[in-house]
Amino acid sequence: MIRNKYYHYFVEGENEEKIVNILKTELQWIVPGKVQKFNVIEKLLTKNRLLTLNCGTIVILVFDTDTGKSDILRQNIALLKKHKSVKDIYCITQVDNLEDELVRSCTIKEIKELTDSDSNSDFKRDMLKDTKLKNKLLKCNFDFEKFWNSVPPKKYEGINNDAKKIKK
């Protein structure tokens, strides 16, 4: 009998939430799973959050590496390892952040080109409002092999980039 697998994403913010939803639903390039916004670098996971996980869930943590902080992240990983519903934990290390990952994966020089924003600082806001983001990614020759494909900095020693495990 093939057992059904459950995946659950914890992502840093709304922009990561949006990109994960595009990758899993519109492009179907990553394994599908429920997505919750929770910054695992800054905050500790709570019992009530973990209570609703299905038994046998693979938890996927998506986070930026530009802060250099890893203490709370490591505590969260330890918490998850002990939790009876969690089967495995995958880390997706964005180097240094989502914007850098996108610039690296598309044929653009600055992130504002992806959403035709006035400035780079407008990108996050414009990305959230954009209803045709998938088309814009493809128009900018989004190379999924390059996305989420970087080695995290030394401060994250011991934490691997497990993106290959969720890419289809």
Add this chain to the structure above:
Amino acid sequence: MIIMDLKMNNFFAFRNFHINMSYPKKIVDSSIEDEFLKARPNFRYKKVNIIMGANATGKTSIGKMLMLIFNAINKKDFTSIIEKISDKKQEATFTMDFVANSYKMYRIDVKFIPKADSNFQDSNTDIQIKIDAVDINMKDNYESCAIKLDSILSKKYNNNYAEELKKIESFGWFFSYPMDTAEDIPVLRCSQNENYLKILDYTLRALDPSIKKVQQIEAVDNTYVIRMDNQDIVIQDGQVVKESILSSGTKAGIDIAYMLASISCREHGFYYCDEKFSYVHSDIEKAFLSVMIDCLQANDQLFFTTHNTDILDLALPKHTFTFLKKDTDDNEPIKCISASHFLKRNTDSLRNAVDNDLFSISPNVELIYEIKNF
């Protein structure tokens, strides 16, 4: 009555909304029998439409809009529809493709245009209507009939909607909503239906094993009594006298029994069952739904809305399931997602797809978790 396609704009929370009830190819050994128009095997339609979605995604509003359209067609009066226009300063439209009782597919296309600086009171509204119909021939499917309707270009919109609506033959329907959302609580009359008493008896006893029997009170119209060990409870005109004695699920059973009796006796042909099982155990809901499906007859259509993801375990064709999603797209805030569009293989698990939110329809629970931090 079979609805094949509905588009609406600027009603309730819907903008540029579209839902279609045809499906592309025949399913071998389907658990739903005869999912096509009788004597027109190519004219496939979704006989069972299970609609799921997070709260406030429009599951009830779709039913209410359909009910308003059906009533408008029947009574030749659009007043109630006009009240549900969302932005009163903008045009509102709906288009519906449907089959009534003969081998004709109709298309009704209505525009509500506010006059001057008015805000849609009936006398200030310009209502323009177009109704076309094409014959459904032996080899026709929905798509070929839709093309025939599209090609009727010469027809213009008409202001005389009362006259135009006479073109549509009469048809039946039955809508049932959760009791706390019904604007008017309908009086359920089932005295003509000989099965109703038995169905009511079995339904209530399934929901509450302490119920001994349900009997009809002959002397009073539309009145039944629930016999329990220490007391009797009267149901008159579908309403329970001494409500507090029965559980919420048992009270819901009265409407459920009426819906099931209607389907089994083919009273209406079109059924919209909106979250009648919110207070009912999952296994019981699954059992009732499977009986409803089994009782559907040729050319019937059932819409069934639920939050219960256990329903996904029923061995139904994937095209049976439609998910509604609300997001931040102002142009189309409520979107309709068909499971069969994403899951093509028989081995694809719909339950797993929903549990893993493949369709990105899961509700946002962030605010709930934040409450703990207050």
